[in-house]
Amino acid sequence: MILCESSLKSEKGLQKPLNQDYVLEFSCSQGHLWLVADGEGENLRGVQAARLLADTIRTFIEDNKIANVQDLLRKAIIRANEILQKKMLFAEGAMAFQQGNQFFIATFGKNKALLWSKTNLQEIQNTNPVLGQQAIIQPNITALQVQKNTQILLMSKGAFLGLSFDLIKNTLQSKQSIQEKVESLIKASLQSQNNENSSIALIYFPQESFLQALQRIWKPIQPFVVPVLFLATIATFVIVTQKSHRQEVEQVENDQIQFQKAREKKRRLEDSLAQVDKAKDVIIKHKVQKGETIGTIARKYNSTVEALISLNMLDDKANVAVGQEVKVNVKMIYTLPKAQTLESLYNERFKRWEKMGVTIEAIQKANKPKELKGLLPKGTQIIIPALNKK
Known part of the structure; x- marks a missing residue:
């Protein structure tokens, strides 16, 4: 939503006994409305017309949930005009309505067509290419960009007739506060038109700083941050705990597998050693024949020279004689x-x-x-x- 500031003021002046203007600002579920109404007629009838116009538009907007804002505002003005005509009352004025990042502006009156502008701020600034950054949307509405800050000015007929565009421009470009600008414009209008009714609504859209944007984003989510962080912490703890538990289970299972493998390996080794020991117990004696050597005897029994030398305690030359008995582990x-x-x-x-x-x-x-x-x-x-x- 576009951030803005606003100030409204209405003065009856000294010329008329009653103030036939009426200013209104209110918020509802649909958006935010600013309205300046200018009643016509003798004294009390003008007052009644301005109040009835504003109250009818407000009630219609609050009671009707029409998704299309342009249709909502158009029907609200039509309804107000119908009621005014039945009572033979007349009023005109200017209105601005903000919904999120969109802005709707219009003027209305007894002899006027409904003139609409559905726009964002950039479009408001470029509404009248002849005037460049400043634009008079309709006789009762002026939009002006001042150093990247847009200002929308709604005026009653008396205020509009009493102020020149140069005066409006100089005032809006001044470094006064928004309230001081409204006071200055009202004062100038009353002086120029001999103290007749004068009403103004000024809407100011300052350029948003990074910190302001951050604050704007932070404010709506702030109530949810602590609960979300709390839930995120719990979720993280649960995930980490589950992961740790799963790793422990996997480690235990892996240890069990390794233990089974080690036990099986040990069993096979023990069986193998038992078989080897069993095999060592059987020894025969071989009588050396003519032409045999310790090497030929070893090959004959699928043994080795070293094994036969060790078993028979022969010397390094391993000489054997014909008829000699040689022990062989068969x-x-x-x-x-x-x-x-x-x-x-x-x-x-x-x-x-x-x-x-x-x-x-x-x-x-x-x-x-x-x-x-x-x-x-x-x-x-x-x-x-x-x-x-x-």
Whole structure:
């Protein structure tokens, strides 16, 4: 909504016994109204006409919720004119109505068409391109821009006739307060027209500073700031708490998974060690034949020279004589270098030992209770049973 200031004043002067002018300012749900009415007729009839015009327009606007403001004001004036005509009363005047950022201005009277301007302040300033920044909208309404600050002046017929445009311009451009400007214009009007009725409404739209704009925005939302901040704080706390709780739950679940993995790994290691220990217990004696060396014996039993030297406590030269008995650990643990079935492994590496008792059935028996079925994963450890060399 455009911020504005206003000042209204009506003086009867010394020429007439009664003031036949009437000024009105009021706010309602539809907007804000300023009105200057000038009654015509002898004494009391002029007073009644001005008051009746203003009261009828006000009542109509307050009682009717018409969305289109231009229609609302037009119908209000038509209604006022109808009532005045029935009572044989006559009045004319000027009116301004503000709704949000829009401004509506009009003049009205017994012999006048309803002249309207639905406009914003920039359009008011440019209404009359001949006058540039200053514009006389209708005989009773003057709009003037002074240093980016727009001023709308509503006048009764007496005030309008008693004031020159130069006087109006100089007064509005002065550094007086809005109330002082109205006083000056009323005084000048009374002096120029021999103290007859004179009424003025001045509406002032100052250029809004950043601080004023901030205050204008802040004022309507201020009552809601604390509750909103409170709710936002609670919502943030709830979200953070839920997130923290969810992270704790996920951490516990992850710890449980890691614990299960570690326990399973330990179990497999224990099983493997048990199988290795079991495999170490079976040792046979091999009688060295002519042409055999410790190396050929190791290869024959799928062992190593180092293992045979250690087992038989041989010297570094590892010399053996024909007929000498050499201890051989004929059980071994074979670790799968890749995923494969027992049948594939057997045909690939151990089938040549079939005549020495290394059969698929013997391997399966040596590895009980472990079952070697299907595709065995890489890293599976398999006990190869003792060779039965005859």
